[in-house]
Amino acid sequence: MASSLSEVGQVPSVFQTILVLDFGSQYSHLIIRRLREFNVYAEMLPCTQVISELSWKPAGVILSGGPYSVYQDGSPHVDHDIFKLGVPILGICYGMQELAWINGKGVGRGDKREYGPATLNVEDQSCALFKDVDHSQVWMSHGDKLQSLPVGFKTVATSDNSPFAAIADESKQIYGIQFHPEVTHTIKGKNLLKNFAVNICKVSQNWTMENFIETEIKRIRKLVGETAEVIGAVSGGVDSTVAAKLMTEAIGDRFHAIYVDNGVMRKNETVTVKKTLDEGLGINLTVVDAGDIFLSKLKGITDPEKKRKIIGNTFIDVFEDVASKIKTKDGSDIEFLLQGTLYPDVIESISFKGPSQTIKTHHNVGGLSENMKLKLIEPLRELFKDEVRHLGEILNIPEDLVWRHPFPGPGIAIRVLGEVTPEQVKIAREADYIFIEEIKKAGLYRQISQAFAALLPVKSVGVMGDQRTYEQVIALRAIETTDFMTADWFVFEAKFLKKVASRIVNEVDGVARVTYDITSKPPATVEWE
Numbered sequence: 001m002a003s004s005l006s007e008v009g010q011v012p013s014v015f016q017t018i019l020v021l022d023f024g025s026q027y028s029h030l031i032i033r034r035l036r037e038f039n040v041y042a043e044m045l046p047c048t049q050v051i052s053e054l055s056w057k058p059a060g061v062i063l064s065g066g067p068y069s070v071y072q073d074g075s076p077h078v079d080h081d082i083f084k085l086g087v088p089i090l091g092i093c094y095g096m097q098e099l100a101w102i103n104g105k106g107v108g109r110g111d112k113r114e115y116g117p118a119t120l121n122v123e124d125q126s127c128a129l130f131k132d133v134d135h136s137q138v139w140m141s142h143g144d145k146l147q148s149l150p151v152g153f154k155t156v157a158t159s160d161n162s163p164f165a166a167i168a169d170e171s172k173q174i175y176g177i178q179f180h181p182e183v184t185h186t187i188k189g190k191n192l193l194k195n196f197a198v199n200i201c202k203v204s205q206n207w208t209m210e211n212f213i214e215t216e217i218k219r220i221r222k223l224v225g226e227t228a229e230v231i232g233a234v235s236g237g238v239d240s241t242v243a244a245k246l247m248t249e250a251i252g253d254r255f256h257a258i259y260v261d262n263g264v265m266r267k268n269e270t271v272t273v274k275k276t277l278d279e280g281l282g283i284n285l286t287v288v289d290a291g292d293i294f295l296s297k298l299k300g301i302t303d304p305e306k307k308r309k310i311i312g313n314t315f316i317d318v319f320e321d322v323a324s325k326i327k328t329k330d331g332s333d334i335e336f337l338l339q340g341t342l343y344p345d346v347i348e349s350i351s352f353k354g355p356s357q358t359i360k361t362h363h364n365v366g367g368l369s370e371n372m373k374l375k376l377i378e379p380l381r382e383l384f385k386d387e388v389r390h391l392g393e394i395l396n397i398p399e400d401l402v403w404r405h406p407f408p409g410p411g412i413a414i415r416v417l418g419e420v421t422p423e424q425v426k427i428a429r430e431a432d433y434i435f436i437e438e439i440k441k442a443g444l445y446r447q448i449s450q451a452f453a454a455l456l457p458v459k460s461v462g463v464m465g466d467q468r469t470y471e472q473v474i475a476l477r478a479i480e481t482t483d484f485m486t487a488d489w490f491v492f493e494a495k496f497l498k499k500v501a502s503r504i505v506n507e508v509d510g511v512a513r514v515t516y517d518i519t520s521k522p523p524a525t526v527e528w529e
Contacts, residue, residue: 015041015206015207015211015215016040016041016059016201016203016204017041017042017043017056017058017059017203018035018040018041018042018043018058018059018060018061018062018197018201018203019042019043019044019045019054019058019060019061019062020032020042020043020044020045020061020062020064021044021045021046021047021049021061021062021063021064021078021082021095022044022045022046022047022064022066023047023063023064023065023066023068023076023094023095023098024047024064024066024067024068024076025064025065025066025067025092025093025094026485027064027065027180027182027183028044028064028065028347029044029344029347029485030182030183031044031062031064031092031182031193032044032343032347032384033182033384034181034182034189034190034193035193035197036207036384036387037190038190038194038197038198038205039205039206039207039208040194040197040198040203040205040207041203041207042062042197043382044347047063047064047066047076047077047078048076048079049079050079050081051079051081051082051084051085052081057085057087058085058087059087059197059201059202059203060087060088060089060090060196060197060200060201060203061082061085061087061088061089061090062089062090062091062092062095062196063078063089063090063091063092063094063095063096063098063099064092064093064094064095065092065093065094065095065141065142065180066093066094066095067094068094069107069109069143069144070094070097070098070100070101070107070144071101071105071107071108071144077098077101077102078098078102080102087173087201088173088174088175088196088200088201089173089174089175090129090174090175090176090177090196091174091175091176091177092176092177092179092180092181092182093141093142093177093178093179093180094142095176096146096167096176096177096178097144097145097146097176099150099174099176100146100150100153100167100176102150103150103151103152103153104148104149104150104151106146106147106148106149106150107144107145107146107147108144108145108147109143109144113142113143115140115141115142116139116140116141117137117138117139117140117185118137118138118139118140118159118160118161118162118165118179119135119136119137119138119159119160120135120136120137120138120157120158120159120165120166120179121135121157121158121159121165122134122135122156122157122166123155123156123157123158124154124155124156124157124168127156127166127168127170127175128170128195128199128200129156129166129168129175129177129192129195129196129200130156130157130166130192130195131191131195131199132188132191132195133188133191133192133195134188136186136187136188137185137186137187138159138165138179138180138181138185138186138187138189139179139180139183139185139186139189140159140161140162140178140179140180141180142178145161145162145164145178146162146163146164146167146178149164149167150167150169150176152169152171152172153167153168153169153174153176154167154168154169154170155167156168156175157177159178159179162178164176164178165177165178165179166178166179173200175196175200177192181193209387209390209391209394210394212382212383212387212391213246213249213391213394213395216246216250216379217246217249217250220246220247220250220251220377220379221250221251223336223377224250224251224254224335224336224377227254227329227330227332228254228334228335228336229251229254229255229256229328229329229332229334229335229336230247230251230254230255230256230334230335230336230337230338230377231255231256231257231258231323231326231334231336231337231338231374232244232247232255232256232257232258232337232338232339232340233257233258233259233260233315233319233339234257234258234259234273234277234283234285235259235273235407235409236259236265236269236272236273236276236277236401236404236407237404237406237407238385238388238389238392238397238401238402238403238404239340239342239380239385239388240340241276241277241281241392241397241401242340242380242388242391242392242395242397243338243339243340243379243380244257244277244281244283244338245281245283245392245395245397246379246380246391246395247338247377247379248281248282248283248284249395253284254329255283255284255338256284256286256323256326256334257277257283257284257285257286258285258286258288258319258322258323259273259274259277259285259286259287259288260288260290260315260318260319260322261287261288261289261290261291262290262291262294262311262314262315262411262413263290263291263292263293263294263295263422263425264291264294264295264311264410264411264412264413264416264420264425265411265412266407266411266412266429266432266433267429267430267432267433270287270289273285273287274287276398276401280398281397286322286326288318288322290314290318293314293318294310294311294314294413295420295421295422295425297310297314298310298311298413298419298420299419299420299421300419301419301420302418302419302457304414304529307410307413307414307420307529308409308410308414311409311410311411311413312409312410315409334374335374335375336374336375336376336377337374337375337376337377338377338378338379339376339377339378340378340380341378341380341381342380342381342383342384342385342388343380343381343382343383343384344384344385344484345381346381346382389402389403403445403446405436405445405448405449405450405451405452406449406450406484408527412425412428412429412432413425414527414528414529415428415432415452415453415454415455415527415528415529416428416454416455417454417455417456417457417528417529418457423510424455427455427472427474427508427509427510427511428453428454428455428474430504430507430508431453431455431474431504431508431511431514432452432453434453434500434503434504434507434508435451435452435453435476435500435504436451436452438496438499438500438503439451439478442496444490444492447480447490448478448479448480448490449479449480449481449482449484449487450477450478450479450481450484450526451476451477451478451479451490452476452477452527453474453475453476453477453504454474454475454476454477454517454527454528455472455473455474455475456472456473456474456475458472458473459471459472459473459512460472460473460512460513461512462505462512462513469512470512471510471511471512471513472510472511472512472513473511473512473513473514473515474504474508474511474513474514474515475514475515475516475517475528476497476500476514476515476516476517477489477516477517477526477528478490478492479521479526481521484526486520486521486522487520487521487526488520489517489518489519489520492516497516500514501514
């Protein structure tokens with residue numbers, strides 16, 4: 001496929017950008033999040049980024065932490081051209097050690113690992129990076145440390161185990177800190193990042209969703225032109241709905257939204273999507289009932305990866321078939337494809353983490369075949385989920401939809417463990433509906449990040465009406481998370497779970513027992529498959 005919109009237009013110049021170079025830290029994405037919390041735009045690229053290949057100049061550069069040792073062969077190192085940019089640089093943990101390694105190599109293994117809270121002793125209160133950041137708790141996570149000061153640097157702060165907890169070469173505006181300001185355990189970490197971005201880099205705090213809408217609509221119109229038309233898949237979730245509404249605001253009914261009912265959607269999903277998107281938001285919508293096609297191809301399949309691939313490939317086939325039948329006003333071919341990619345997806349694809357094991361296949365429209373020759377438009381690819389929700393509110397998308405829990409592309413097919421049949425889908429669907437209904441009645445929906453019912457491939461003995469039953473088991477799952485990379489199970493009151501279990505067993509034919517999943521992520525994933 002052709003380039004995406006953001007690759008074509010790059011970041012609009014109205015948003016000055018802090019560049020975060022990622023060395024594979026589990027916290028790298030949090031640096032971006034913290035900067036955006038005070039309306040500073042930031043983007044992440046791998047630490048191996050060749051600076052001369054950037055088509056834009058950052059206002060400042062942050063080097064993230066990482067799991068490596070700078071002195072070992074094969075460890076990642078930054079392009080030295082960052083020092084030719086003439087912009088402020090901040091190194092965090094491994095990033096600070098990288099700065100020291102480049103300027104004298106005084107890095108080695110510490111006598112002991114420093115992991116967890118530490119007290120920071122700020123010795124130089126005049127340092128611009130530490131304005132309003134005094135002696136406070138910080139979060140350390142390192143085994144290596146500086147053995148000596150790099151050439152041209154001074155010591156700004158220490159901790160009990162780190163004589164060089166913060167260093168600076170203020171004449172060049174280069175700073176290094178051994179701790180992680182991006183995590184909430186560092187009490188004044190956000191102040192420090194703000195000092196770097198706003199006070200030192202002089203970045204404008206103009207990254208707001210109101211400004212984003214204005215600039216993105218202009219960018220879409222410039223790219224698409226006055227006659228070209230766009231297609232895109234919608235699922236009824238917040239991401240695809242916000243993307244579709246934004247596209248409709250930009251080019252009106254030249255955008256064609258396609259909703260494919262794959263037979264494994266939530267209860268009343270198709271009716272709700274049509275009412276909300278078509279009638280409520282004025283989105284040009286085509287609804288396709290393809291449930292029989294999907295379910296027939298899933299017959300006899302029990303392996304979760306095979307389920308995902310079958311659903312993904314079938315979706316592509318159905319989508320392409322429908323798209324080929326859409327007629328443009330001037331009879332020309334459709335040129336563009338809308339996709340609701342979010343920034344966490346982008347981060348996952350560009351993070352410097354080396355080869356990693358595939359936990360599960362993610363289903364999206366990105367698998368469309370090359371011969372479609374469509375150009376990708378991804379207007380949300382620079383946004384986190386909370387920013388998408390705020391954008392949806394500004395676009396007057398109903399609150400229930402804006403705050404709706406995520407729903408997997410393969411739908412209930414991966415919540416029916418074992419073979420997916422119409423009967424099994426109905427059981428899981430009805431149980432899920434009851435669970436979510438009770439969560440909303442209890443006023444807990446916004447406190448929970450995601451909740452669902454899974455149908456297990458086991459049967460259990462029960463008693464109903466003085467008769468022995470031997471029927472299936474439903475597992476309920478509800479989690480709390482900020483980024484879906486880690487998650488904790490939600491703690492319900494016992495009486496709530498008792499009520500939900502009673503309703504499911506009594507109202508859903510085929511269920512004899514209900515359990516509640518109390519496994520965090522990791523070691524578990526959010527979904528069961």
